[in-house]
Amino acid sequence: MAGGGGTRFWPVSRTSRPKQFLDMLGTGKTFLRSTFERFAPFIPAENFLVVTNAAHKQLALEQLPELTERQILAEPLGRNTATCIAYAAFRLQATAPDATMIVTPADHLILNEHVFREVVEEAAEFAGSHDALVTIGVHPTRPATGYGYIQTGKPVGNSGMHQVRTFVEKPNAEMAQTFLQSGDFVWNSGIFLWQTGVILRELEKLMPDTYQLFRSADAAYGTPEESDAIARLYPECRGISIDYAVMEKADNVYVRCGDFGWSDIGTWGSLYDYLPKDDAGNTAGCEAVTFDTTGCLIRMPEGKLAVLEGLSDFIIVDTPDALLVCPKGNEQNIKRFIDAIKFHKGERHI
Amino acid sequence: MAGGGGTRFWPVSRTSRPKQFLDMLGTGKTFLRSTFERFAPFIPAENFLVVTNAAHKQLALEQLPELTERQILAEPLGRNTATCIAYAAFRLQATAPDATMIVTPADHLILNEHVFREVVEEAAEFAGSHDALVTIGVHPTRPATGYGYIQTGKPVGNSGMHQVRTFVEKPNAEMAQTFLQSGDFVWNSGIFLWQTGVILRELEKLMPDTYQLFRSADAAYGTPEESDAIARLYPECRGISIDYAVMEKADNVYVRCGDFGWSDIGTWGSLYDYLPKDDAGNTAGCEAVTFDTTGCLIRMPEGKLAVLEGLSDFIIVDTPDALLVCPKGNEQNIKRFIDAIKFHKGERHI
Secondary structure (H helix, E strand, O other): OEOOOOOOOOOOOEOOEOHHHOOOOOOOOOHHHHHHHHHOOOOOHHHOOEEEEHHHHHHHHHHOOOOOHHHEEEEOOOOHHHHHHHHHHHHHHHHOOOOEEEEOOOOOEEOOHHHHHHHHHHHHHHHHHOOOEEEEEEOOOOOOOOOOEEEEEEEEOOOOEEEEEEEEOOOOHHHHHHHHHHOOEEEEEEEEEEEHHHHHHHHHHHOHHHHHHHHOOHHHOOOOOHHHHHHHHHHHOOOOOHHHHHHOOOOOEEEEEEOOOEEOOOOHHHHHHHOOEOOOOOEOOOEEEEEOOEOOEEEOOOOOEEEEEOOEOEEEEEOOOEEEEEEOOOOOHHHHHHHHHHHHHOOOOO | OEOOOOOOOOOOOEOOEOHHHOOOOOOOOOHHHHHHHHHOOOOOHHHOOEEEEHHHHHHHHHHOOOOOHHHEEEEOOOOHHHHHHHHHHHHHHHHOOOOEEEEOOOOOEEOOHHHHHHHHHHHHHHHHHOOOEEEEEEOOOOOOOOOOEEEEEEEOOOOOEEEEEEEEOOOOHHHHHHHHHHOOEEEEEEEEEEEHHHHHHHHHHHOHHHHHHHHOOOOOOOOOOHHHHHHHHHHHOOOOOHHHHHHOOOOOEEEEEEOOOEEOOOOHHHHHHHOOEOOOOOEOOOEEEEEOOEOOEEEOOOOOEEEEEOOEOEEEEEOOOEEEEEEOOOOOHHHHHHHHHHHHHOOOOO
């Protein structure tokens, strides 16, 4: 799933190049590329499907030259994860109906890829042999309010799987603290595994409108007509998340938990936590000369020098056509900024 | 005098283009051009001499196309104002020995050019008819610590001129307050008027070493040999200001005071005072979207957007290869910044 149009990393991410197509961590690889390489050791390249906005199809192909054009599922517009997953499932029904699907966001950070692979392979084995919707959970390390939580239930034999008691949307700070202490809540990583036939049956039951829309184009999947059919039906679909549409309602949901160093890197503040820093807590790797400046995320274009004084816990992000300087704490403000920019300055800088 | 190599307006001013060659006020004219146009209504173009660093000779000619190449006196290196003035005086002795000189910095702001012209014309008439070193004083409007002061003495008839009791270098805050209250101290604008013969006689008496160096090249002034002669003798001259070398020691010094809205615009902070501002006290004219941001000087490249939050009384100055964000109050810090940049990053950004 590489469909996000994210401006949460404005001014670096733009509608023309959202986060998943950027190297936000300075590793030399974009999130999309890192995601591909995380699975490529145990998934053949021809088995990948990338769902992304039609405007970013070429970007995806450039960053994943191992894939062919028909492996990029182009969305004419964003309709959230349930629609994205329905599209991929219908394609697979036409081309590989017995496939077990591994559904993953293309813009997350995973630090321990070895542990991650073990968890995914076990979960895939379970999903492949059970009538199950499997989600990957992450043991929380702090009372994060920006993530969804899953309350785990009984273990399923020795499979490492647990039943799911309930899904909880982003909690407030107090509730998040309670979840952390209780020990049976895990973060919802947004990574799912199931057989193609299982998710299609659940979509038919729980999202009948969307299911029928996709069903109506059955003859087109995997043919040259697919793109026109998708362009026609996609706008009719409801924009709704797979969690809300399916996972919270289905009764065959299981969770496999792991500790593989996961973050959705959803804000500049969360990115800061994962970047290397100097002794003053300022992110390293930029040409910067700092005075009385601590705890700052500094991101400059290659070769450009920043001289900073008197800034504590700020974000300083510079690009050729836009500069952002704001306190690191106010993570939700980026949306306010974007709205204000659109209002005062139009779409040019977005 | 357009010889400054100023980096006080870094990162906008650079050694390759110091302040006098920049439009710091956003008027559409550089300081050098504004200075020329201030005098051009009553001084013929062929009577101007511009003393500047050899590296900036072409810049000066581009900005003052009314002048010819021989009107640009190129210094091989900076040797402060006394040496600069000596050079111009020796050139004039060869080409216009009876001239009254008006010596002016090329990087100051003067708001009321009408009053300024009256003051200069009266002072020029006095200097032209007296054995006098005349300086232009400005009635102080605040207890500035960044300027030199002149204590005025007895008036000279009805000429508007006063004798000078003493020159005072940049005072501390307490002393500046006393000066302001006393009423007989004025700011030293650095603008001087005298006959060529008078300043040469004073230089001979008070700076004999420098005088003899220039004297030794007497045959060269105004000829094709001048440039070689200057290249040879200039490095031998002491770098010393005309105030310290001559004005403070001579006994024929007079001051003409005026109120023509003068500033030497020596720092980003003083520039801020003269720029148009929005309701929040942020300088206007940039593409900026601000939140909880007040009293800031914001300067961005054309077409570039700044989004700023949580900054109070900051300087935010962006250029293609360097960004400065620092508190507006700490005006002396720019020098520290420059030193640190040279130390850590070399000369590339200076």
